[in-house]
Amino acid sequence: MESLTLSDVEQKYYSELFLFCDVDNTKKVASNGKVLDLFRAAQLSNEVVHQITELCGATRLGHFGRSQFYIALKLIALAQSGLPLRVESLNNVRDLPLPRFVMGKNEQEMRHAVMFADTENQGPYLPRPPGRVQAKKVSAHEMIQPCVPTVDPQPDTTSPVVSPHQSPPTSPHAWRKHKRQASGGNVDRQPSVPGVVWPPFREAQPGPVTGDGLWSAHSPPPVQESWVSFTDTPPSCTLPMHPPSAQQLQQENSNGGLLLLTQPESTTVRTVPSSMTTNEIQRQTSGYDDPWKITDEQRQYYINQFKTIQADLTGFIPGSAAKEFFTKSKLPILELSHIWELSDFDKDGALTLDEFCAAFHLVVARKNGYDLPEKLPESLMPKLIDLDDSAGVPEPDPEVGFSASPVEVTPNKSPSMPSLNQNWPELNQSNEDTAIVHPVPIRMTPSKIHMQEMELKRTGSDHTHPTSPLMAKPPELSEETKLAAAIKFPGTTVGDGYSSSDSFTSDQEPISSAVNRQRSHSGTSPEGLKVVAPPPPPPRIITSHSRSSSLDMNRNFAAVPAGPQQPGVVAFPPAVPPRPLPTQTSVPHGHRSVEGDGLPSHPSTSPQQMPEQPNFADFSQFQVFAVDQPADDGEKPSDSGQAERSAETTGTMRTAKNEVQAEERNANSVNSAKVSTPLAPPPKPVRRRLKSEDELRPDVEDLPQKSTVIATVLATQPSIPRSIGKDKKAIQASIRRNKETNTVLARLNSELQQQLKDLLEERISLEVQLEQLRPFSHL
Amino acid sequence: MAVCIAVIAKENYPLYIRSVPTQGELKFHYTVHTSLDVVEEKISGVGKALADQRELYLGLLYPTEDYKVYGYVTNSKVKFVIVVDSSNTSLRDNEIRSMFRKLHNSFTDVMCNPFYNPGDPIQSKAFDSIVSTMMVQAF
Numbered sequence: 030m031e032s033l034t035l036s037d038v039e040q041k042y043y044s045e046l047f048l049f050c051d052v053d054n055t056k057k058v059a060s061n062g063k064v065l066d067l068f069r070a071a072q073l074s075n076e077v078v079h080q081i082t083e084l085c086g087a088t089r090l091g092h093f094g095r096s097q098f099y100i101a102l103k104l105i106a107l108a109q110s111g112l113p114l115r116v117e118s119l120n121n122v123r124d125l126p127l128p129r130f131v132m133g134k135n136e137q138e139m140r141h142a143v144m145f146a147d148t149e150n151q152g153p154y155l156p157r158p159p160g161r162v163q164a165k166k167v168s169a170h171e172m173i174q175p176c177v178p179t180v181d182p183q184p185d186t187t188s189p190v191v192s193p194h195q196s197p198p199t200s201p202h203a204w205r206k207h208k209r210q211a212s213g214g215n216v217d218r219q220p221s222v223p224g225v226v227w228p229p230f231r232e233a234q235p236g237p238v239t240g241d242g243l244w245s246a247h248s249p250p251p252v253q254e255s256w257v258s259f260t261d262t263p264p265s266c267t268l269p270m271h272p273p274s275a276q277q278l279q280q281e282n283s284n285g286g287l288l289l290l291t292q293p294e295s296t297t298v299r300t301v302p303s304s305m306t307t308n309e310i311q312r313q314t315s316g317y318d319d320p321w322k323i324t325d326e327q328r329q330y331y332i333n334q335f336k337t338i339q340a341d342l343t344g345f346i347p348g349s350a351a352k353e354f355f356t357k358s359k360l361p362i363l364e365l366s367h368i369w370e371l372s373d374f375d376k377d378g379a380l381t382l383d384e385f386c387a388a389f390h391l392v393v394a395r396k397n398g399y400d401l402p403e404k405l406p407e408s409l410m411p412k413l414i415d416l417d418d419s420a421g422v423p424e425p426d427p428e429v430g431f432s433a434s435p436v437e438v439t440p441n442k443s444p445s446m447p448s449l450n451q452n453w454p455e456l457n458q459s460n461e462d463t464a465i466v467h468p469v470p471i472r473m474t475p476s477k478i479h480m481q482e483m484e485l486k487r488t489g490s491d492h493t494h495p496t497s498p499l500m501a502k503p504p505e506l507s508e509e510t511k512l513a514a515a516i517k518f519p520g521t522t523v524g525d526g527y528s529s530s531d532s533f534t535s536d537q538e539p540i541s542s543a544v545n546r547q548r549s550h551s552g553t554s555p556e557g558l559k560v561v562a563p564p565p566p567p568p569r570i571i572t573s574h575s576r577s578s579s580l581d582m583n584r585n586f587a588a589v590p591a592g593p594q595q596p597g598v599v600a601f602p603p604a605v606p607p608r609p610l611p612t613q614t615s616v617p618h619g620h621r622s623v624e625g626d627g628l629p630s631h632p633s634t635s636p637q638q639m640p641e642q643p644n645f646a647d648f649s650q651f652q653v654f655a656v657d658q659p660a661d662d663g664e665k666p667s668d669s670g671q672a673e674r675s676a677e678t679t680g681t682m683r684t685a686k687n688e689v690q691a692e693e694r695n696a697n698s699v700n701s702a703k704v705s706t707p708l709a710p711p712p713k714p715v716r717r718r719l720k721s722e723d724e725l726r727p728d729v730e731d732l733p734q735k736s737t738v739i740a741t742v743l744a745t746q747p748s749i750p751r752s753i754g755k756d757k758k759a760i761q762a763s764i765r766r767n768k769e770t771n772t773v774l775a776r777l778n779s780e781l782q783q784q785l786k787d788l789l790e791e792r793i794s795l796e797v798q799l800e801q802l803r804p805f806s807h808l
Numbered sequence: 809m810a811v812c813i814a815v816i817a818k819e820n821y822p823l824y825i826r827s828v829p830t831q832g833e834l835k836f837h838y839t840v841h842t843s844l845d846v847v848e849e850k851i852s853g854v855g856k857a858l859a860d861q862r863e864l865y866l867g868l869l870y871p872t873e874d875y876k877v878y879g880y881v882t883n884s885k886v887k888f889v890i891v892v893d894s895s896n897t898s899l900r901d902n903e904i905r906s907m908f909r910k911l912h913n914s915f916t917d918v919m920c921n922p923f924y925n926p927g928d929p930i931q932s933k934a935f936d937s938i939v940s941t942m943m944v945q946a947f
């Protein structure tokens with residue numbers, strides 16, 4: 030027959046129809062049967078049909094071969110357009126609309142064709158429901174216009190979407206079918222397409238046909254056909270592609286686009302497309318779930334494309350690269366610009382993986398003829414969480430390190446904690462006891478350190494390790510370093526816990542009490558250590574001898590809870606026995622005569638002790654200790670350390686503390702300690718009488734501080750300068766002097782008071798006399 | 809509330825201009841054009857400081873009997889001009905500022921689009937929608 034040039038659309042359409050008619054698959058159709066039905070469905074008069082048949086040569090052949098069929102179809106189109114049927118016009122007429130057949134053919138092809146055509150043309154209907162292109166469009170439009178068949182490609186799931194656009198089938202051509210699809214069988218491939226009604230192509234839309242919903246959003250008509258199906262099958266089926274879109278598809282193909290093969294279901298379609306254009310890529314915009322959903326295949330494809338541009342899937346594609354890439358799709362810049370606006374969700378000028386997939390998907394859809402939505406469909410919304418999550422995680426870690434100490438307190442509470450915890454465990458691991466317990470602020474006082482050291486020694490852990498930091502910490506620890514203190518025993522028994530209940534005791538107690546206390550802080554200890562870095566004021570150092578063997582003492586003291594002094598006491602390395610002497614001597618300097626006795630003796634010792642005490646400034650503290658110690662001594666003969674400790678305390682204190690020597694002095698010493706104001710203030714409160722070490726210890730809350738300080742001091746300074754002893758004496762002397770002055774003044778006061786009384790009495794008497802006299806005068 | 813919104817490029821040609829009462833567009837175009845002189849005057853006036861010192865919001869450029877013209881210039885010398893009807897309940901300065909801020913933001917978004925060539929007329933739908941929200945109210 031005459032050569033026939035068909036546009037791509039037409040070609041696709043025709044081939045679909047041919048396949049539809051060619052039920053026998055013999056590649057030629059009989060004159061009767063479907064062909065005639067088809068022709069009649071074209072709503073042409075029989076005469077015209079006959080004429081067409083004749084023209085196309087079927088009459089001659091007796092059947093319709095493919096070419097005849099095509100010619101016939103074209104003639105039908107001509108006829109429908111009102112053009113004269115001329116063979117010549119077959120090729121001359123351009124832009125001939127596709128022949129329209131009104132029938133409920135389920136041919137998908139038809140539908141597809143219609144759809145495509147419709148979709149393309151029928152602007153109004155949503156043929157392109159964004160993306161859904163699924164042939165639904167076809168349904169929408171009643172007419173299968175040659176309009177470029179929007180790529181029906183219903184991207185996979187494009188479900189029914191199409192229909193919505195089209196509101197009530199405008200024209201009877203009910204091809205509405207939405208063709209499609211293949212995907213799932215939903216497609217009813219055989220939707221009974223009512224001739225005129227929009228067959229709601231409700232073809233089984235594959236589950237997702239949420240598209241309907243989507244479309245409905247877009248367009249009123251709920252016709253949702255289930256185009257569906259794309260989803261199921263690999264992005265397939267592309268309905269007869271609109272020629273341009275076909276071209277685009279081709280391009281896409283060249284771009285490595287995903288070729289959506291039409292699904293087998295749309296066999297006819299498939300074949301058609303295959304024959305027609307390779308573009309059938311059908312990218313199927315089907316990604317749309319609801320018309321915009323991205324199927325896995327598509328997504329995978331997009332991801333691969335993403336990788337070609339940017340290897341890192343969590344990275345960004347810069348705008349320029351994206352521009353080049355999408356420009357290859359040959360879409361108009363304006364549309365690309367619009368796609369970009371839609372897909373660049375965070376408006377940063379770069380595309381993340383999700384954004385890229387969305388953009389790609391939109392491009393595919395657009396190429397398939399779907400209109401771009403006004404706003405980004407939900408299914409294409411990039412998920413920003415992923416990146417955030419990944420990004421968020423690492424961050425806390427670094428922070429964690431530092432906030433360790435505070436963090437300890439709430440290891441798991443804060444978001445950053447987890448990371449902290451992560452860090453801590455490491456830290457803790459080093460510690461034996463580390464079990465991070467509730468972080469208790471612990472004052473890392475030197476004493477504590479000592480205690481810790483002791484513990485360490487006891488536990489056999491690396492004492493040095495803890496101690497060193499401890500030592501370093503004492504300054505800070507003292508008093509308030511909580512937690513950080515905890516850390517102080519990085520590996521040691523921090524366990525004690527930073528029971529910081531008492532600032533002072535915290536050091537000691539924890540140490541003593543808790544071997545088990547976890548050093549929760551220890552976890553943080555490293556950090557804490559850092560925090561506590563600044564060495565505590567020397568006074569802190571308790572007479573407790575650092576690291577010395579006064580473990581026992583520490584232990585002992587530790588046992589004694591109170592011992593605020595404990596720390597100091599404990600700290601006292603037992604190795605410093607001489608200490609007590611000076612303390613004892615100092616103790617007595619209190620105004621007791623007895624003490625006085627002792628004092629002389631003490632001083633002797635004190636000097637000895639002094640040297641041990643690195644820090645005599647805290648004599649008061651030491652005194653307290655000394656005071657305490659004596660009591661303790663009573664209890665613990667082994668409190669040599671105590672004595673030492675006492676020695677550590679300020680000279681006077683130390684002397685006072687010579688528990689070892691003067692138990693009774695303890696009391697005195699305590700007093701004296703109290704009196705010895707010159708001594709470091711801190712001890713003052715501590716100056717309790719050394720009733721007993723136990724008592725003292727608990728009592729001396731403050732004292733512990735001092736003692737700790739002292740201990741730390743002692744610890745740090747094992748050797749006490751002799752001068753301390755001298756100082757002690759001086760202090761004692763001054764104390765005595767002051768006391769004398771006090772006495773004198775007190776006496777004076779009393780005398781004056783007496784005088785005052787006398788005078789008052791006189792006055793009263795005089796007044797009385799005056800009164801007596803006066804009346805007379807009055808009179 | 810604006811009656812006319814215009815975006816003028818650095819070279820003083822319009823990138824985007826839209827008026828609400830479409831019939832009187834020419835008049836607004838003319839107004840915007842003349843307001844450019846005032847804008848130039850204002851931005852050149854601040855000689856001492858650089859752009860950062862200069863206030864982006866120029867304020868009321870000049871009032872006429874029917875309407876008022878407000879100006880705003882970005883650091884890249886892109887000017888926004890808003891013409892509001894005087895009969896409107898006088899919009900507070902803050903509102904005008906917020907309008908300009910929105911315009912600036914959406915303009916930035918347009919700029920971020922790699923497919924947009926600076927200097928092209930703005931055809932972004934998002935930008936249009938923003939402008940519409942500002943203009944529709946005028947009616």
